[in-house]
Amino acid sequence: MDSLLEKAPYRTSRRRLSWLAALPLLARHIVRTMPWLTLTTGCLACTAFLALMARLASPSHSPLTDGTVRLAFLPAVAALTFVLRCPFRPVTQATPVPAWLTPAAQVVLALPLLAAAYWLELRIMTGTFPPRMVAHQPAIYPLTAQLAAWCAVAIAVAACVDRSRYADLGGAVAVPVSLAVIGTAWYAPASHRFLADPPASQGELTIAWYLIAAVAVICAGAAMRDQWHRCARRIRRPRLGSRPG
């Protein structure tokens, strides 16, 4: 009896983590169902847009600003919102593997692509600065924090939309909502002084955006782990006792 009691917690934790054994098998499924085309399209769109802007800016010898880089990154953020779509959620919830695993793993898989797109953007922006103006290039670390936060907010919103009645539309709803959240945070007087440079210093701005990113990641995690399909639409059922026809 004692030995049984001693083994019980071990068995519980073992049962809880038993899905880890399925990970190697699941990896193939995750990679295959990853919306690579969507994500690549978004990343290519942002790179192409910035390259076009650089081309247009070159005759006037005006280097690209970090504002243009931010705008150009929007297509990649938009594509990211489509990564979290889990089409057969009610089915995957019934399996021993947690339902959040696939979207979470796919977000992790998306990160290198996003990083590559960002790196390309920085290269394009740097290329528009003549050698004598290299010192005037905008700082990279606040921009990185900002775009990381945008991605985190987009993921959080997409995860929440995926749990709503608009799950079928996925990113089509998540993108405007994400942009509205980011725009409100940026322009609202209460948050503007922490999130925009000026008035915030670059250090303050970096900390503020990383804080937002952290909060967004927590929200995304909570939304992805949520098992209730939140369908708000009223379902009409026939009344008991009423005659058909």
Place this chain on the structure above:
Amino acid sequence: MTAADGGPAAGGTATASTGRADSSGDGGPAVSARSRHDRLQTVLALARVEASMLLRSVLVVAGLLAGGFAIWFIVQLRKPLWWNASWQIGVGQLILALTVLAAAQLAAGRARRDGMTDLYGSFPVSGGARSVGHLLGLAGVVPASLLLVGAGVAIVQALGPIGVPSATVLAAGLLLVLAAGAAGVAIGTRFSHPLAGVLGALVLFLSSATSHVATGSGIWLVPWQVGQDQLGALPFPLAGYPPGAAHAMELAAIAVLAAVAALFLTIRRARTRVGLAAAAAAAVALVCVTGVVQASPIPADSLSHLMRAVAEPTSVQPCTVANQVRYCLYPGFGDVLPSLEAPVDGVLAHLPVRPDQRLTVMQVTTLSLPDTTLTHGHSQREIAEWTAELQRAPGTGAAASAIYLPVESWPTAGGALADAHFDIALAAAEWAVHLAPTMTASQINSSHFASCIPLDQAREPIAIWLAILATHPSAAELNAGLGAGITEVSNTWVAAWAYPGSQIGGYLSPGGTAPTTTAVGYLLAREMTRLPPQQVTRILTASWTRWTNLRSTDAQLAAALGIRLPHVSASAPGPAAGGTPAPGPQQPVCTS
């Protein structure tokens, strides 16, 4: 239900017995006519359903709300000028257009998005008829767009605008929404993934958000440029700026082009496709023609008239004299006059002695050159003449006996209007105590320019006292300016006081030239407001020349009034890391 959902069938108007809606009948003229009638009925029924679903789409509703908010936010900041506000209402339409594009793409891609092509193919309605239904269904967003126009017009009217709205620019906003919807249908017909619609909307957004890349008349070629014009700085509408009618035609042509593209992808009949190709060619031609019209230069006569009106405002401004103060306003701005007179009269009412020089309150504009959006297509000689003319314009420099008021900076109501009243009252009071400076544009624009500071001069608290008595701002707002920082004058650190409105640059022109107000000056003025105004006026009147002399000190004024001189400590800023404070530029003491 959203536009992307399945939605009901088309009201049973098209049944299997009528055959496919676009199949050609071969049972003689009567059957053909009936078939055409049935086809039309089917398409109209589809369009009705699609229009209803589009209008109820969560995206369109969100776009409508966001667009309305954007219009309110942009317009309420300043007194609206219709030649600028008409274009600003289009910014709200642009936001609606973004969401309509995404919703229309979702609706048009509905059949293929979830692998339902076969199911939709089994319907008695062909793909071509469905595309026509989607395109006609865009009529569903017309009420939303008109609602936005109506709301925008109502907001502007409520704020007491100057001028009259431009019907062509407002119509262009409506056409922008329709063109975006048609583009969404075209994208959805070819690409069913929702990302395609989102990317289409982003292209539309980025083309407007980055219109600064375009130069000259190129800003009018993008669907809706934002913030690249000088419409707000114009004292009256300028013909061809913006080219409203041509822009509306361009957007209509783009809408036709997008509709043709959508139909071309779904209609297979050779004859129809030839007709579509012809329509596409006509639309492209119209886009080119309207592009050329928009790129044509603004008539030189109109620009010359504008430049003269800016450089010599009195050539067009009717001036009125009230209470021995001259007010010169551009035609149409007459309803601003009472708002200007009130604070100035308030100062004059408490002023013991008036200066010899008469005060003039004059409207100016901040129109600046070079600006290729205005002067494209004109010779360098003309542009140089206009630029030189503008550099001589009042408002580029400061005059001791004039208050310059930019046309685009006057607020409509609320706290901003109260701040603007205080600004005018303080400027009038500074004229009264001989504190207002006279400076040329080149002095102001030099890299060494810094506004003067009336350090320990009795006339400063007197001016602030007069402004407070004239406008009665709240104590909280006045006290909020005490944390405005410190400045260095004659190797002494002085605590500054930011008067209401100064922290957003003020409401008068040229900005940043008014004397910097000190915390001591404000605190002394605050003490003066606690005394009966008659008592202060009596003491000031007794030796007004003395008090307006720059050598009279705050301590002397406090002693004469029998109040304690406030003490404000202003220590030097902390040393930089490992060193002593860096010597910065020092502000000069006001000596005028």
